């Protein structure tokens with residue numbers, strides 16, 4: 639999208655003569671940093687193929703903001719700024735937009751390089767859910783239905799492996815086999831969610847490291863990218879942190895030998911999260927802590943491979959095999975995680991039960 643259109647979007651917020659820079663490695667929405675001399679903002683165009691009702695995103699942030707106000711919490715929630723006429727989500731011919739404050743003196747990182755960073759980020763996601771421990775999560779709208787439903791993701795995968803791009807499917811026998819050989823993870827997950835001790839809370843659902851703001855000293859400040867904040871299970875955030883913080887190489891890495899699972903980074907994730915959440919998690923949840931990494935990594939492998947069979951219509955692709963590479967990357971990471979699962983779970987039981 640050209641700057642000209644964005645200038646007219648910004649005008650609705652009373653912002654003129656802004657400097658606009660495209661940022662972010664997000665796969666779904668488009669994001670820009672906007673500076674108008676005295677203040678800085680984040681402007682985002684919401685992908686309405688993914689968020690079919692973008693107004694729900696802002697409605698959720700408002701409910702959360704209200705809760706923080708009534709409980710006197712000083713949690714730094716990054717909420718939408720209204721247009722001059724009071725709209726939190728702005729609809730224009732080009733699409734739907736939202737404007738957010740750019741948090742002063744904050745930086746983001748794109749790879750987790752030290753256990754301290756993993757600890758800080760995990761502490762922030764724990765602290766986010768904890769800030770809403772007395773808020774009824776059922777009051778939140780579901781911005782993407784069944785977003786982290788592993789059984790649904792598996793069923794969608796099976797469907798695309800039948801009905802998707804024939805050539806791509808035919809060339810992926812070994813990947814399909816690898817997916818099938820791990821299908822027991824879906825049953826494991828189903829057993830977990832069927833347990834009455836599995837609680838629904840206010841969860842973030844997208845805990846990649848670039849969704850945490852840090853200060854200059856490397857301390858975590860808050861979490862951002864709240865479009866997937868919905869009622870959910872603890873495993874979504876803990877599992878996605880395990881998926882994205884434990885390996886020195888990320889989901890785009892095509893040299894799978896670079897994928898590793900670093901135990902001291904798991905320990906940092908567990909400590910950071912449980913510092914805030916150990917008292918709230920039920921014993922069934924605590925006992926499934928380390929399993930969450932496998933569940934979320936398997937889900938991401940299913941989603942990437944399904945999208946490859948669907949001609950990349952959800953995630954897009956900068957090169958022909960990108961979603962296949964991502965799927966194989968996640969399968970390789972999954973194997974590493976499963977090797978460490980027992981050892982990781984006993985770390986949790988030793989230190990937090």
Ligand code: GN1
Pocket residue numbers: 663664665666667688782843844863866889938
């Ligand atoms: C998407 O767009 P982004 O980077 O915030 C996706 C997540 C995936 C992630 C994988 C709404 O997040 O679920 O884990 O890509 N978000 C949505 O990189 O599908």
Ligand code: MG
Pocket residue numbers: 664844863865866
């Ligand atoms: Mg996101």
